[in-house]
Amino acid sequence: MKIDLQTAAARLREMDDILLLxxxxxDGDAAGSLWALYRLLTKLGKRVKFQLVGKVPExxxxxxxxxxxxxxxxxxxxxxxxxxxxxxEALQPVYGEKIDLNIDHHGSNTFFAKETFLxxxxxxxxxxxxxxxxxxxxxxxxxSAEQLYIGLSxxxxxxxxxxxxxxxxxxxxxxxxxxxxxxxxxxxIFETKSKAYIQFEALAMSNLRMHFDGKCAVMALTxxxxxxxxxxxxxxxxxxxxPRQVEGVLVGATIKEKDNGLCRVSLRSNEPVDVxxxxxxxxGGGHKLAAGCDLYGTVSKATADLLKEIEAxxxxxxxx
Amino acid sequence: MKIDLQTAAARLREMDDILLLxxxxxDGDAAGSLWALYRLLTKLGKRVKFQLVGKVPExxxxxxxxxxxxxxxxxxxxxxxxxxxxxxEALQPVYGEKIDLNIDHHGSNTFFAKETFLxxxxxxxxxxxxxxxxxxxxxxxxxSAEQLYIGLSxxxxxxxxxxxxxxxxxxxxxxxxxxxxxxxxxxxIFETKSKAYIQFEALAMSNLRMHFDGKCAVMALTxxxxxxxxxxxxxxxxxxxxPRQVEGVLVGATIKEKDNGLCRVSLRSNEPVDVxxxxxxxxGGGHKLAAGCDLYGTVSKATADLLKEIEAxxxxxxxx
Numbered sequence: 001m002k003i004d005l006q007t008a009a010a011r012l013r014e015m016d017d018i019l020l021l022x023x024x025x026x027d028g029d030a031a032g033s034l035w036a037l038y039r040l041l042t043k044l045g046k047r048v049k050f051q052l053v054g055k056v057p058e059x060x061x062x063x064x065x066x067x068x069x070x071x072x073x074x075x076x077x078x079x080x081x082x083x084x085x086x087x088x089e090a091l092q093p094v095y096g097e098k099i100d101l102n103i104d105h106h107g108s109n110t111f112f113a114k115e116t117f118l119x120x121x122x123x124x125x126x127x128x129x130x131x132x133x134x135x136x137x138x139x140x141x142x143x144s145a146e147q148l149y150i151g152l153s154x155x156x157x158x159x160x161x162x163x164x165x166x167x168x169x170x171x172x173x174x175x176x177x178x179x180x181x182x183x184x185x186x187x188x189i190f191e192t193k194s195k196a197y198i199q200f201e202a203l204a205m206s207n208l209r210m211h212f213d214g215k216c217a218v219m220a221l222t223x224x225x226x227x228x229x230x231x232x233x234x235x236x237x238x239x240x241x242x243p244r245q246v247e248g249v250l251v252g253a254t255i256k257e258k259d260n261g262l263c264r265v266s267l268r269s270n271e272p273v274d275v276x277x278x279x280x281x282x283x284g285g286g287h288k289l290a291a292g293c294d295l296y297g298t299v300s301k302a303t304a305d306l307l308k309e310i311e312a313x314x315x316x317x318x319x320x
Numbered sequence: 321m322k323i324d325l326q327t328a329a330a331r332l333r334e335m336d337d338i339l340l341l342x343x344x345x346x347d348g349d350a351a352g353s354l355w356a357l358y359r360l361l362t363k364l365g366k367r368v369k370f371q372l373v374g375k376v377p378e379x380x381x382x383x384x385x386x387x388x389x390x391x392x393x394x395x396x397x398x399x400x401x402x403x404x405x406x407x408x409e410a411l412q413p414v415y416g417e418k419i420d421l422n423i424d425h426h427g428s429n430t431f432f433a434k435e436t437f438l439x440x441x442x443x444x445x446x447x448x449x450x451x452x453x454x455x456x457x458x459x460x461x462x463x464s465a466e467q468l469y470i471g472l473s474x475x476x477x478x479x480x481x482x483x484x485x486x487x488x489x490x491x492x493x494x495x496x497x498x499x500x501x502x503x504x505x506x507x508x509i510f511e512t513k514s515k516a517y518i519q520f521e522a523l524a525m526s527n528l529r530m531h532f533d534g535k536c537a538v539m540a541l542t543x544x545x546x547x548x549x550x551x552x553x554x555x556x557x558x559x560x561x562x563p564r565q566v567e568g569v570l571v572g573a574t575i576k577e578k579d580n581g582l583c584r585v586s587l588r589s590n591e592p593v594d595v596x597x598x599x600x601x602x603x604g605g606g607h608k609l610a611a612g613c614d615l616y617g618t619v620s621k622a623t624a625d626l627l628k629e630i631e632a633x634x635x636x637x638x639x640x
Contacts, residue, residue, distance in 0.1 A: 173492075183481055191480065246518065
């Protein structure tokens with residue numbers, strides 16, 4: 001059931017002994033929102049713990065919360081979780097059907113939780129957690145502000161993407177006003193590239209292939225490239241945006257070769273193309289201009305399968 | 321003489337037949353602020369014209385104002401102009417000492433104008449022009465909002481740099497609230513790279529050299545690289561930020577080879593290094609974390625000269 005901000009705040013007030021969850025391989029919005037929610041609930045005197053599945057990007061750890069003592073949870077709250085499968089293989093069977101409240105901003109949310117506080121217009125889950133701080137009258141200290149800012153800036157590409165609405169910028173202004181060092185945080189998240197990353201990016205750029213009259217750019221990220229550069233996979237989130245940056249490109253894709261014949265695809269588009277629809281045909285999802293899905297097979301088979309759908313999408317918009 | 325917002329607004333109200341100027345090779349803040357000021361004064365019923373020296377980056381032209389009819393100016397107003405020499409060789413002798421009002425945000429401003437409305441804490445000159453709209457009660461239409469947003473986003477690196485204060489984000493929130501398509505503008509300015517640019521960047525990255533224990537990164541941009549890729553010089557503003565992005569780098573520099581033995585240097589730093597001091601030793605200037613200067617001689621001589629000053633600066637901070 002979909003609930004509003006006031007009801008979500010009331011539910012949180014009633015809860016205690018809470019387990020917080022988010023999607024596997026947490027990005028800045030998942031981790032930042034979860035940490036800020038942990039802090040909010042802790043400040044309200046509640047016993048809270050959380051589980052993060054997969055590695056949190058190292059450049060976010062400066063704002064991490066320490067995991068608290070263990071206890072048996074009475075309530076489970078998720079944040080930034082579009083569907084239960086994204087909990088990951090280990091947690092989905094255990095918690096997938098037990099989530100009491102989900103706080104999310106994905107239009108593709110499947111309403112798998114008992115109650116969902118969803119605002120698909122919000123630029124980030126962090127925006128919703130921020131609104132909970134306001135609604136529940138909990139002061140935002142510098143650490144909470146950093147966590148919320150991490151979420152907001154990550155999901156908006158540091159206020160670049162089209163989802164950066166007036167509310168997101170207004171919230172960012174408030175968070176910066178609280179005294180966070182946003183220049184420093186931005187450099188950590190968006191401007192610092194390891195030498196391995198720089199080598200990896202150069203290899204990736206040499207793998208960039210144009211299709212359909214330059215309207216589509218695809219970049220293969222092979223296991224060999226990770227081995228050669230030593231790049232950690234958690235450092236590749238910025239790569240996904242590169243193909244779309246080429247002038248004239250409407251759909252940009254990266255295809256990351258994983259183990260066991262799995263290819264993880266990130267899709268980015270420029271208006272008017274809705275890549276979440278393309279991702280959905282492969283069982284994935286996301287937002288209009290940024291989505292993802294998994295394909296099985298070799299990189300070249302995955303590329304061929306993907307290009308067929310991209311071509312169909314471009315045709316459907318009369319762009320080919 | 322330094323004047324405040326209210327006085328600057330009063331002066332503008334008194335003026336008519338105004339010529340607007342800004343620095344040569346206008347970037348987004350110079351052009352955006354000038355256009356928005358042109359629009360502000362035009363809306364107040366004044367006769368206004370402007371001169372832009374050098375090419376405005378093509379991706380900003382969607383928000384350009386058309387140059388108006390010619391007339392003999394009675395007043396000269398400059399915006400985003402730190403010193404008179406930046407008018408360029410052609411305009412400085414004519415207008416350098418005749419500027420009635422300068423609206424600027426550079427801490428290095430030399431107060432060459434008769435009156436200067438300076439706020440060195442403002443993230444962009446566009447922030448000051450925005451405050452003039454507010455002070456003078458002139459409604460900001462979508463086109464003006466686009467122009468102000470161009471200025472604000474350009475000078476803050478789309479809200480990434482350390483100069484992005486709460487006021488800048490608040491103003492951006494207001495401008496986005498007026499109805500501009502900020503996602504589209506950001507893609508035009510920050511996310512769209514021509515094929516020539518992509519080739520140029522790859523060449524530039526291969527020219528990246530590390531110095532002083534990885535604390536300094538220098539990138540040479542030679543005339544040959546421009547010839548080979550066909551990149552227009554006005555497209556290189558994003559390149560200047562690359563050397564600083566390497567993990568551990570405190571001072572990043574690009575050295576652009578120009579005609580007649582001139583090298584144009586862009587400096588970027590991370591805290592605590594003040595690169596405007598380094599630029600000043602070569603007769604240049606700018607901000608603490610972003611500055612520039614001209615050096616004469618071959619690229620390798622300019623590099624050697626520059627490295628000496630960077631080494632001295634790193635020593636002065638006890639960083640070597």
